[in-house]
Amino acid sequence: MHHNIIFIGGIHGVGKGTICSKIADELDLKHLSASEVLKWSEVSSDASNKLVKDIPDTQNRLIIGLEKRINPEKKYLLDGHFCLFDSNGIPQKVSIKTFQKIAPIAISVVTTDIMKVANRLKIRDGKDYNQNLLNEMQGAEKSHAISVAKELNVPFFEIKNGSISELMNFLSN
Template sequence: MFNNIIFIGGIHGSGKGSMCSNLRKNLNIEHMTASDILNWSDISPEVGNKLVTDISFTQDRLIDGLKKRILPDKIYLLDGHFCLFDSNGCVENIPMDTFTKIDPIIISVVVSDPKLIVKRLSNRDKRNYDLKLIDNMQKREIEYGKEVANKLNIPFVLVERDLSPLLQSINQA
């Protein structure tokens, strides 16, 4: 649908926002977050809430929001997720159809040490997070990100600290 979006995935607290800010400054690319497009604070006014009651609804809302914002002659960084916690706290994949509609040109997943992620989230949200749950969610994010990239036949770039493979993919896109 859009074919001008670089999708940057990663679990909450992985550092994808910071990485996108660096890319935005260095490449002069617009950075958007799925949460901003969704107006997440309207959906879930509780600060730090990571549970999503209706994942399909939020993804439809994301696509509608993108339709209103995306211009065909620009490249965008979209900071989002490949999986979320549903209303029961279980990890659920974002529907493949969402990524088909977004039609990204590159998929990247930002990863970090799960212990560091737990620390960041605990400090940010003022609540405790289970290390095993965070570790499993990050593995799931990577696995499903690769699956989406394969299905869409686009590059997949895993980013831990070194941005150069992602920069190389962006320059080739």
């Protein structure tokens, strides 16, 4: 890749898209959603499905999609996940190889109150989600995000409860 991507991760319903749109508007960056880039609608017939049958395949689709879309002259916010639910509903870490190929200049993870996330998902997907499982997934997302940032030697930012000031300061310089 072109070292012009800021990766913003977090669990489903945490507010990644809203935060990315806000940052993109303020700093004139392009916002991409990993699910749009990898064409999740072609992988799963149910858009509210959070289970990923073949994680390596979806990540390969993401990389191929990014290679087609990324303009080296622009900066991008890519919202996606550090962990995904496999076909059995068990959280799995996305391979470090995926992030090495994306080559982000910074890593961020969005976290917030699990009750808020569960309520958003209920409204959006019409399903009740186990809050303990969501909490476990959020912890796994944050932990893996930190380890990916260390492995890639890039800055890490936690966007907790919508606070984007640290990341905005980094991106503005």
